[in-house]
Amino acid sequence: MRRQIFAFMVMTLMSQALWAVDVGFSGIGQWNSGYEVNTGEWQTNQLAIKPEITARFDGGTKVTAKLLARWDLEDKLEPGRPAQPFRSGINRRIFPDNHTDLELRELFVDDYLGNTFVRIGKQQIVWGQADGLRVLDVINPLNHREFILPEMEDRRIPLWSAQAEIPLDSWSLQLVWVPDSTVTEAPEPGAAYALLDDPFNGAGTLTVDRPQAFSESDYGARLGRYWKGWDLTLNYLYHTIDDPIVTVNPSEQAIRASYNRSHLFGITAANAFGDYTFRLEAGYESERKFASSVHGLQSTDELSYVLGLDYSGLTDTLLSGQFFQSVRDKGLDVPRTEESATLLLRRDFMNQVVQLESLLIYSFENRDALWQLSADYQLTTNVQLNAGVDLFSGDREGQLGRFRDRSRLNVGIELGF
Template structure:
């Protein structure tokens, strides 16, 4: 369960500003740069309108409706899920080099209300100079060059309440960049810890704790859970993180060296204790204590193109700090690695374009059966095949195959963009295989999904 900072009031102000900016234009894609008129003998509202219209503002956004239909019915939780997302974005240029970015996320889940929220997805000031870049506020921080799994991407937060969607999240940070001729260096400072959102609500189909347990002499016992967040790092400077990244380029090779002092943002271990047990009702309450840990991470990533084939690779050494709260096996150093190839074949038949990505993923950390969603790809192969049938129709097949546990996720989908600013996606998430792995464990969550987006 993620702790929230007071953000609803901020987003309310965002929405008000956004609506005001839209109300004075018929075309929201126009760049505003209007001269101020004579303000004599004008009402306050007329003067306010002039002030707003003189600002340099962009406004855009998207609205999305999603529907998921699960093929296996569950006695514990929902069998269908419907969701609406609204994401307005306001970019206000205060001068040629400085702008304010406000990107809100309003999500309402009709069937799993614990996923509903109203938050600013991005809220930051961005300064872009000739040699210095600064971003201050709520922002995405992405390290790495791979197409899906990024071994060196240590700061990115995730909304894992639906692990297959795996929505990327922002965090509060200061990012400084200094550019040179063929290189740049980036510093990141994160003032306090923000964790991933986990599927720890028992009404979720992705709830990862056992709902029953067989006790000798009693039989199957129904389990309920409560959470103790006393081990969650405090939201103050004592839980701050920082990192540095050097980017260079040499004869067609892009490369980076990174160091980060951060946290595993998903719990690395769940401690548990039995709070109560009723042998008559065959029920038991279990208290869960999520434990997070500090990590030091050294990383290298690179990308190049050889004979028209894109090559991308990353490797990171993760060094957890010792902790009295953790099993010693959870504080051993480990490696994350990925190697990817991609090729755009262009038109292969009757103006049908083909694009392929293949990526190998490796994670040496943690033993089989642990509950950390950070370490599901211990030895895996991922891929994507994209067929562009026309400007309006695209066929995709994505796959994630765990070679250690022999479980997999297949995601076939078709995207239609026949009307300007509208896209419709029909697809499926097919989970199968050994129940030791993540996808095999949740193979009953195979589903069909429909997504409709409107861009404005």
């Protein structure tokens, strides 16, 4: 059935494109190989094709479709054909075999109703000022197929949703509605970056209690304006927190992932002071639940914030640091505070033909870290070569340290068309 739905959407777009005034086609082809240093084995050898089709019509309407076809020789990131319990029926991928997956990444319509911009369809809606550390950027759930290694744009799962941007004098108002019930996707036990532990060695069952589509929709609003050099936003979102509450029933050999609803209130602020740019992002969740082996489900409110400082005073160089903290109620079986930090150094050479980048992510709680080093070489206008290393370290109890055996070397090539 999913194949028929996928084919219908593609054929509909192609038929509509026949009536378009202007049709554009472009895309990217990527080959990436990852070699695990500790195991001495290939983690991935994958080819990804990402075509994009745009169609413009009389009156200004625009339709955009982004597709993904991926083939992985190793089949270690998502072994076999995943059951996809974290995705809604209309948001699932197609797995023709153990090595191939196909996905309609995005399909949306842009138009104006008077001065109001409207986008409806499968899309990414991005909030916030932080890079990689999510406080307000929680409208779209994530795919942890390669944990947090890819770019955020590739990790977000686009959702069927609608947004409208309304100008209000010096302010702008964005309204968001998300009826899609997809939540953050964790690789199943046995995958290279499996996040769910399986105490039953494959004999257990996993049940995912996703929210109900439409009846438990996410919706929110964002007010934004530019004031005396400050880029400011005020945010509100009533949503399902996409991180699962995992409970285990040994007698039934059952693993259950459930979710809770919460009101999220947030602010962002950014301003440039010469060569420095200051960024602030803060969010307050009215309720976040955790599973405790002793006390069952525990509930708390949670305040999270990110402070960022960017420096661009050196030629062709960006230095960026961020500090993240979450604060919860006392007396829980989880830490009352959680802190992490990032440090990014990026430098261009040879008129941006070569780019070197170093990104360090450090968690203070378990003293674990991820260090990503990369080098990109723009061989021609449409061809880019890249190489790098992803190094995990620290306590195996930490979210980063648990994958220290997955440190890898990467090489790849990207072709635009």
